[in-house]
Every structure is written in structure tokens, then in C-alpha cells.
Amino acid sequence: MAIDTTSPVTPTEPLDTPRLSTRDKLVLFVLCAAQFMVALDFSVLNVSLPALGSDLGMSRSALQWAVTAFALPSGGFLLLFGRIGDLYGRRKLFLTGLALFGAASLLATLAWDPASFLTGRALQGLGAAAIVPTGMSLLTTTFPEGPARDRALGISGTLLSLGFTVGMVAGGVLTDTFGWRSTMALLTLFALIVLPLAPALLPESRTPERPRLDVPGAITVTAGLLSLIYALSTAADHGFARTDVAATLATGIVLLAAFVTIESRTTAPLVSLPMLRRRTVAWGNFGGLVTFSMMSTVVFVLTLYLQEILHLSAFETGLVFGVQGVLSAVAGAWAPRVIGRIGARRTLVASLTGQGTLIAALLGLDAQGWSVWLAVTAVSLSSMCHLGAIISYGLTVTSGVPDEEQGLATGLVTSTQQIGLTVGIPLLGVLATTSHDLLSGVHTVLAIDAAVVLIAAALVAVGLRVRSGTVEPQPLRAR
Structure with missing residues (x-):
């Protein structure tokens, strides 16, 4: 089977439906x-x-x-x-x-x-x-x-x-x-x-x-992430002056630095450093890390907001996020068509911009019952943009990567997803959970969250050199 790398994607082009x-x-x-x-x-x-x-x-x-x-x-x-x-x-x-x-x-x-x-x-x-x-x-x-x-x-x-x-x-x-x-x-x-x-x-x-098993790399990256997350989570509660916070923070930094050194020297690394130097791989994964970490934080703080400030039941809170999920599924069907028209890189930038803007709209939440409608609308539309970012960052990372390196590229995509889901809540969620005024804490988290996503959108646009009037290479298409 040949891979066509030159002709544009035509999403409406019929493909043979395989029988399983x-x-x-x-x-x-x-x-x-x-x-x-x-x-x-x-x-x-x-x-x-x-x-x-x-x-x-x-x-x-x-x-x-x-x-x-x-x-x-x-x-x-x-x-x-x-x-x-x-x-x-x-x-x-x-x-x-x-x-x-x-x-x-x-x-x-x-x-x-x-x-x-x-x-x-x-x-x-x-x-x-x-x-x-x-x-x-x-x-x-x-x-x-x-x-x-x-x-x-x-x-x-x-x-x-x-x-x-x-x-x-x-x-x-x-x-x-x-x-x-x-x-x-x-x-x-x-x-x-x-x-x-x-x-x-x-x-x-x-x-x-x-391939050889990179045990030292796995140990250092896992222990390093655990140390950093513990330090940052504990610091949000007790400050950086505590001995255990300073020690685990320093340990995490040292371990992650050791991980980079190990990966640069091993013949079968868990993470290919040369691949990370590819512009599409580095900036695509950066966009993926931001969209996952910031959206998981929004879901976490809104769960607390809906139940502890608006006093919704667990079932009613589930329905709010159920609307979000339905619209995300719609976005999953719609995003490939958008990517086929404007390309994965522009879709990633546009999706991050939309996600950040709609998270900023959640700053209008207050303790009144009407806010539930703002929450449903803004988080659902933001999640549609979030899913567009998920799909487009995966395509951005893997496009143009040789077949023999696709496994490493897809491994990075999956790892970015998992790490993003891991770090967002400890880094920002604690600002809401430790605040004396929960609503004020929620607003603080949402403001930082929106700013991070919008800044990331601008950085990804520059890093991927997404400009109006440029022609982006289309995603690979199987024939």
C-alpha cells in the first residue's frame, strides 16, 4: 500500500468499507x-x-x-x-x-x-x-x-x-x-x-x-514527576518553606535532568531526544500537554463549584458534563473535516484559542442558580475545541515522521496525554481546594487556566509558523 504525500485530503472521497x-x-x-x-x-x-x-x-x-x-x-x-x-x-x-x-x-x-x-x-x-x-x-x-x-x-x-x-x-x-x-x-x-x-x-x-529495556530512564522520569507533583501540591497547602517541599522539588528537578542525560546516551531510549527536536513533534506535544492539563483542571474545579456552591446533586452534575461529552463526540466527527480543509496545525491553534476564550467566559460564574447555564454552555463549547486540539495535535506530531519512527511518535502522543491529565490538577486545582473562599479560588484557577491556554496558542502558532496565506502540507492519506 502506497502513501500519498502530495495530493490534498478530500474527506468526502469514498473509501471501501472493510468487512470484519x-x-x-x-x-x-x-x-x-x-x-x-x-x-x-x-x-x-x-x-x-x-x-x-x-x-x-x-x-x-x-x-x-x-x-x-x-x-x-x-x-x-x-x-x-x-x-x-x-x-x-x-x-x-x-x-x-x-x-x-x-x-x-x-x-x-x-x-x-x-x-x-x-x-x-x-x-x-x-x-x-x-x-x-x-x-x-x-x-x-x-x-x-x-x-x-x-x-x-x-x-x-x-x-x-x-x-x-x-x-x-x-x-x-x-x-x-x-x-x-x-x-x-x-x-x-x-x-x-x-x-x-x-x-x-x-x-x-x-x-x-x-529493543533494550530502558529501566534507568523509566525510574528517573517516574520518580522525578512524582517528586515534582508532590512538592507543588504540598507547597500550595503549606508553602515552599517546609523542608520536605524543598527537598522533593530539588529531587524532582535532579531526576528529570538525569532522565534527559540517560535518554541522550542509551541506544533504546523511552523518549527519542532527536525526535523531540522536530518542530512539529515538540510544538505539537506542547499544545497537547496544555490542552489536556488545563481541561482536566476545569472539570475538577467545576465539579466542586457545581456541588458545593450551586448545591447540585451528583446526578445533576453528571448531566452537566454529559452535555459536554455529547458535544465533544460531535466535535470528534466534525474535526477531521476541518483538518482536511485548513490543516492540522491551524486547527490546533484555532482549537487552543477557542478553548482558552471559552474558559475565560467561565469567569462570569457566581453563586446564583442561573450560572449553571453559563457553566453548561461554556464548558461544553470549550470541550468541543479541546477535542479538536486533541485530534489535531496527534496528527501534527505524527505527520512527516518516517514509518520506522511512527512508534516513537505515537508513544510521545500518548505520554503527553497521560502526563497532561496528571499535572493539571495538582498544579492548579489546589488553588481552589485550599482557598478560604471557594468561589474566589475557582475564579483564580479559571483565570490562570485561560491565560495559559491562550498564551500556548500564540506560542504554538509561532513555533509551527502558522501564518495566513501559507499552504500547510496535508495529512498523509492511505490509498
């Missing part, structure tokens, strides 16, 4: 169900946070760790587990991740104190770090390049987006009906459904090159 065998459909079901489960985990607990904190005795400022405890290991170990799957078998690691995820979800369901709950969440994150890269690799190796793979990836991407939406709505319904523990029980049930089917359906897959 029954076994292919079952394989796709297992892989997509696992990815859906992980996407669900990112959102199903959000609207349950106030109830969770009250039940387990977690302060408002500690609630961020319910999210961060999952996101940090899922992002930190993603590249390492992807490489382990390449070496020792993706199917084997995928099944191990599923089993760990299910057991961890059960522990979180039965948690008796904050420590046991956060342990369960951290183990869920480790399981997700094994499921996500191996599941994607199994999908691309099971379905051949061309229409069949395009269709499989399209279904997978749609379900990932749907998973976040369903999680917000289901989290509200379950919390109001059965309590917050039912959100974790739902994930346990998902794992119990998928795990028995996977061994018989999934083929084993590993790379023939057998």
Missing part, C-alpha cells in the same frame, strides 16, 4: 472494552469526590489525590510498559494489566480509609499503564494497514471519547443511587467481563528487534 470477520469483531470488542474501561476511570469518580471525601474523611485539599494517584502511575509507567510488551509479549502484559486493574478496583471499592483507597487508585493506574500501550499495539498489529485498521482505530477513538462522557453521567447516577463505592465496583465488573474473553481471542505479539 466475527473473530475480528470479537477482538475489537475486547480491545475497545478495555480502553473504554480506562477512559471511564478518568471521569467516573469526578462527580463523586465530595461524597468520597466525606465518607473517608479526606479534606477538600486532599481530594486531588483521588485523581492524581491514578493518573501519575498511568502516565509515568506508560512508556516502560509499552517497551516491556514489545520485548516479552503484548498479549501477556495486556492480560496482566487487566488482572491488576480489576483487583485494584476491588480494593478501591472496599477501601476503609484514605490510604487503602489511594493504594487502590495507584494500582489501577499501573494496570492502565499496561493496558493502554499494549492494547493499541495489539489493535494495530491485528488489523492490517488500510481501511480495516482505519475503521478499527475510528471505533476505538469514538469509544474512548464516549467513555469519558458515560463516566461523568454514570458517576452521578451511581453516587446518588448506591454511593461513591459503586463507581469503583463498576470498573471491577468491567474487568471481570473482559478478562475471561481476552486469552482465547488475542494473538501474542512482540517486536522482532527486541
Whole structure:
């Protein structure tokens, strides 16, 4: 199959619709169900946070760790587990991740104190770090390049987006009906459904090159991120004068510097530094990091705002984010057409600009009931721009990258997503949770959030040299 790198994209051009065998459909079901489960985990607990904190005795400022405890290991170990799957078998690691995820979800369901709950969440994150890269690799190796793979990836991407939406709505319904523990029980049930089917359906897959395992790189980057996030989160509560804050901040910086040194010298790095010097890779991932970290922060602070200031129930809060999810799914279908017309780079800049502008509109929120309509409208439209940024940054990063380096490029895209989800809430969310006046804290977070996104849009435009009147190379098209 040849790749046309010269002719423009024509989104309306008909493509042959591939027929999938029954076994292919079952394989796709297992892989997509696992990815859906992980996407669900990112959102199903959000609207349950106030109830969770009250039940387990977690302060408002500690609630961020319910999210961060999952996101940090899922992002930190993603590249390492992807490489382990390449070496020792993706199917084997995928099944191990599923089993760990299910057991961890059960522990979180039965948690008796904050420590046991956060342990369960951290183990869920480790399981997700094994499921996500191996599941994607199994999908691309099971379905051949061309229409069949395009269709499989399209279904997978749609379900990932749907998973976040369903999680917000289901989290509200379950919390109001059965309590917050039912959100974790739902994930346990998902794992119990998928795990028995996977061994018989999934083929084993590993790379023939057998790359070396970069354990030092994985250890330094994970420990460095954990140290930085702990330091910044604790500093928001107690200031930078505390000894543990200063020590962990310095440790994090040293470890991340060591990671860069290790990656520059190893023959099989987790992150390819030469690839990061590509303009599209560096600025595309920067845009992705900003859109993920800032949008996750908005969802976190709005959850607190809707329930603690407007006194909406968990179910009503879930419905607010349900509207957001529906419009995001619409944007997912619409964005490829926009990218086909104006190119991925311009779409990324426009999407970031729209996201930042609409977040700024949320500064009009107050303690009056009418504000719920402003919240629904602004966060939903901002999420449409957010999804446009997600799709366009992935295409920006991978466009023009040689076939033999596509694995590294897509690994960076996924890692950016996970790290963005990890760092946003600890960096900004604590400004709301530790504020004496929650509404004032929410406004502060939203103002900083909007400014960061708008500044990032300007930097990405300059970095990618997006100017009016220039012709951008079109995304690659399979023939």
C-alpha cells in the first residue's frame, strides 16, 4: 500500500468499507472494552469526590489525590510498559494489566480509609499503564494497514471519547443511587467481563528487534514527576518553606535532568531526544500537554463549584458534563473535516484559542442558580475545541515522521496525554481546594487556566509558523 504525500485530503472521497470477520469483531470488542474501561476511570469518580471525601474523611485539599494517584502511575509507567510488551509479549502484559486493574478496583471499592483507597487508585493506574500501550499495539498489529485498521482505530477513538462522557453521567447516577463505592465496583465488573474473553481471542505479539529495556530512564522520569507533583501540591497547602517541599522539588528537578542525560546516551531510549527536536513533534506535544492539563483542571474545579456552591446533586452534575461529552463526540466527527480543509496545525491553534476564550467566559460564574447555564454552555463549547486540539495535535506530531519512527511518535502522543491529565490538577486545582473562599479560588484557577491556554496558542502558532496565506502540507492519506 502506497502513501500519498502530495495530493490534498478530500474527506468526502469514498473509501471501501472493510468487512470484519466475527473473530475480528470479537477482538475489537475486547480491545475497545478495555480502553473504554480506562477512559471511564478518568471521569467516573469526578462527580463523586465530595461524597468520597466525606465518607473517608479526606479534606477538600486532599481530594486531588483521588485523581492524581491514578493518573501519575498511568502516565509515568506508560512508556516502560509499552517497551516491556514489545520485548516479552503484548498479549501477556495486556492480560496482566487487566488482572491488576480489576483487583485494584476491588480494593478501591472496599477501601476503609484514605490510604487503602489511594493504594487502590495507584494500582489501577499501573494496570492502565499496561493496558493502554499494549492494547493499541495489539489493535494495530491485528488489523492490517488500510481501511480495516482505519475503521478499527475510528471505533476505538469514538469509544474512548464516549467513555469519558458515560463516566461523568454514570458517576452521578451511581453516587446518588448506591454511593461513591459503586463507581469503583463498576470498573471491577468491567474487568471481570473482559478478562475471561481476552486469552482465547488475542494473538501474542512482540517486536522482532527486541529493543533494550530502558529501566534507568523509566525510574528517573517516574520518580522525578512524582517528586515534582508532590512538592507543588504540598507547597500550595503549606508553602515552599517546609523542608520536605524543598527537598522533593530539588529531587524532582535532579531526576528529570538525569532522565534527559540517560535518554541522550542509551541506544533504546523511552523518549527519542532527536525526535523531540522536530518542530512539529515538540510544538505539537506542547499544545497537547496544555490542552489536556488545563481541561482536566476545569472539570475538577467545576465539579466542586457545581456541588458545593450551586448545591447540585451528583446526578445533576453528571448531566452537566454529559452535555459536554455529547458535544465533544460531535466535535470528534466534525474535526477531521476541518483538518482536511485548513490543516492540522491551524486547527490546533484555532482549537487552543477557542478553548482558552471559552474558559475565560467561565469567569462570569457566581453563586446564583442561573450560572449553571453559563457553566453548561461554556464548558461544553470549550470541550468541543479541546477535542479538536486533541485530534489535531496527534496528527501534527505524527505527520512527516518516517514509518520506522511512527512508534516513537505515537508513544510521545500518548505520554503527553497521560502526563497532561496528571499535572493539571495538582498544579492548579489546589488553588481552589485550599482557598478560604471557594468561589474566589475557582475564579483564580479559571483565570490562570485561560491565560495559559491562550498564551500556548500564540506560542504554538509561532513555533509551527502558522501564518495566513501559507499552504500547510496535508495529512498523509492511505490509498
